[in-house]
Amino acid sequence: MTNGRLSNQIRRLRFEKGEMTQQQLADLVGVTRQTIIAMEQGKYAPSLPLAFRIARAFGVPLESVFQYESVSP
Amino acid sequence: MNRLEKMAWGNIGGVILCVIITGPGIWWMVGNNTKGLVVLIPFLVSGLIGGLISYLKNMKRWAKFDEREQKIAAKARMLSGSVFTIFLWCATFTIFFIVGANNPVPAWLLPALFLSGIFLMVFVQSAVILAQFAKERFND
Numbered sequence: 001m002t003n004g005r006l007s008n009q010i011r012r013l014r015f016e017k018g019e020m021t022q023q024q025l026a027d028l029v030g031v032t033r034q035t036i037i038a039m040e041q042g043k044y045a046p047s048l049p050l051a052f053r054i055a056r057a058f059g060v061p062l063e064s065v066f067q068y069e070s071v072s073p
Numbered sequence: 074m075n076r077l078e079k080m081a082w083g084n085i086g087g088v089i090l091c092v093i094i095t096g097p098g099i100w101w102m103v104g105n106n107t108k109g110l111v112v113l114i115p116f117l118v119s120g121l122i123g124g125l126i127s128y129l130k131n132m133k134r135w136a137k138f139d140e141r142e143q144k145i146a147a148k149a150r151m152l153s154g155s156v157f158t159i160f161l162w163c164a165t166f167t168i169f170f171i172v173g174a175n176n177p178v179p180a181w182l183l184p185a186l187f188l189s190g191i192f193l194m195v196f197v198q199s200a201v202i203l204a205q206f207a208k209e210r211f212n213d
Binding site for chain 1: 075076139140141142206209
């Protein structure tokens, strides 16, 4: 079994989306600002429904927001 | 302070309130060597005030938490459940060795142990939640 690491482009996409604040994104996708912070720092991997909501908030495909890198043991 | 932290502080406050309300009753009961069903009154009061109200309050708020908060709360519940089990296990065996195998155990001791375990569990659960968010703030 291979381990993986989930990275994301939320911070970059927020700034490309007219300097959207963490709170604005949090309100759009229905989570707290702390959850957005934790995701941006790579400390929290969101569920699939939340990942889709974030991608839709930016108007981009899921793969543009989240990347999964396989790491061989 | 977020909603989960508010809930945790509320739970700690509830536990302290229950101890303040029922503690003197239990103290008086033990001091007067009370017997009969009246023994259960302080525990029933404590259980009703703390348990039911806190449970209903938390269930109502549960839907408002986002998925990460729910995960933190679930981890805290799991840890506090383990603490509850270990506490009951240790307390039961400690009492067994203190009282002795052939001596009677006071009836009030069992509900007292159970409620103490519940209070400890709620306290640990709340402390874990608060510690998690304090750690996050420190790292930010």
